[in-house]
Amino acid sequence: MAVRAPYRSLRGISAVAALLALGAVGCSDVSEAVDGAKDGAKKVARQRSVFSLDVGDCYNPNGKAEGTAYVVEIVPCDEAHEGQVVGEFALDEGKEYPGDDGVSAVADERCPVEAQKYAPDTWALPKGAALFYYTPTRESWATGDRAVSCTYTAQKSKLSGSLDTAKSLKPEQATYLKGSNALYEALWANQPAKDTVEDDLAGYKAQAKAVAAALDAHVEGLGGIEGTEVGKLRATLTKAAGNWKKAANAADVDAFYIAYDPAFTGIAPNKSVAARKELGLATTVPADEAEVWAG
Incomplete structure (x- = not known):
């Protein structure tokens, strides 16, 4: 302005x-x-x-x-x-x-x-x-x-129609998105100050703790949603939460890496595609998210 x-x-x-x-x-x-x-x-x-x-x-x-x-x-x-x-x-x-x-x-x-x-x-x-x-x-x-x-x-073409989708969501869709959005917010909002774990182990452990807490809440929310694929995703994220907790409590850099690799891949966007389809949500991973996990 x-x-x-x-x-x-x-x-x-x-x-x-x-x-x-x-x-x-x-x-x-x-x-x-x-x-x-x-x-x-x-x-x-x-x-x-x-x-x-x-x-x-x-x-x-x-x-x-x-x-x-x-x-x-x-x-x-x-x-x-x-x-x-x-x-x-x-x-x-x-x-x-x-x-x-x-x-x-x-x-x-x-x-x-x-x-x-x-x-x-x-x-x-x-x-x-x-x-x-x-x-x-x-x-x-x-x-x-x-x-x-x-x-x-x-950024390139034009938008068509309103982006207001919150009012049209079913309760189970809203519950899923609330937990999913909070999970990725915890991941990106708690980015450590340094680029490498060796330079900021405490920062990476703090991020892991925040992600683990968000995962616990997301898994709890998914527990109230019926569906085969949702159940599979819940099991995947429960395992991922355990790895994030191990990373948060790592005694040293080596222990952190051992837990972090499976923890990070455990919450990759493609893990949720089948559950999203079952819930009637969008199933195409945004290009920017896919690029981050591919990198």
């Missing part, structure tokens, strides 16, 4: 009358010009300040998807669009602007959580959709702006 901007007026409609007054153009030219002017007026009428975005709004940015924005074009979600607001939250009130990096750090942490409330099954997201957010700038912070709007934005 930048400085607070007012809603755009409908002055574009006046272009229609001006074009109709021109007698030197042919009928087809006038018709095309009028249609173009109407489309332009329609777009202007849909303009909304980025300060008034609501969860569920589908929109097209004015210009590039990234960068400082004043207004966006709000469109019906059944029309092709570039983005949809899938979450929002307010930053803590403070006298001083925390800086671009400070704001982004909070948004990086909070937006995935807020987005999952709206679209819990990340596997079902359209290909190319990525999580972005509108945040306050130093200038807008001075006017009292503290809002962060989390959006899924199409």
Whole structure:
């Protein structure tokens, strides 16, 4: 966001009358010009300040998807669009602007959580959709702006339809996704500070402890869901939880590695495909997740 901007007026409609007054153009030219002017007026009428975005709004940015924005074009979600607001939250009130990096750090942490409330099954997201957010700038912070709007934005083509799937989930689907999302959140949110276990054994053990706890909760949730494949996944994850606990309690680096390898592969996304199919959820592993496990 930048400085607070007012809603755009409908002055574009006046272009229609001006074009109709021109007698030197042919009928087809006038018709095309009028249609173009109407489309332009329609777009202007849909303009909304980025300060008034609501969860569920589908929109097209004015210009590039990234960068400082004043207004966006709000469109019906059944029309092709570039983005949809899938979450929002307010930053803590403070006298001083925390800086671009400070704001982004909070948004990086909070937006995935807020987005999952709206679209819990990340596997079902359209290909190319990525999580972005509108945040306050130093200038807008001075006017009292503290809002962060989390959006899924199409990086290449367009989005079609609303991404709001939370309301349509069956209880067993919601239970599965809650546990699965919490598991992967525990894994990625507790990344150790160093790249190697040798340099940060304590950090890797702490991550293992967090993952083991999330797995225990996920396994417990799966216990209340019927299904052959769900039962098989529950057994797989129970075994994985045991390995994560061994890693968390490893006495040294060698002991950690012995437990970590089977622990990590035990929660690989492809382990859950059959259970997801049984539950009626998306079954295609997102490319970014598949790449991580393949690496």
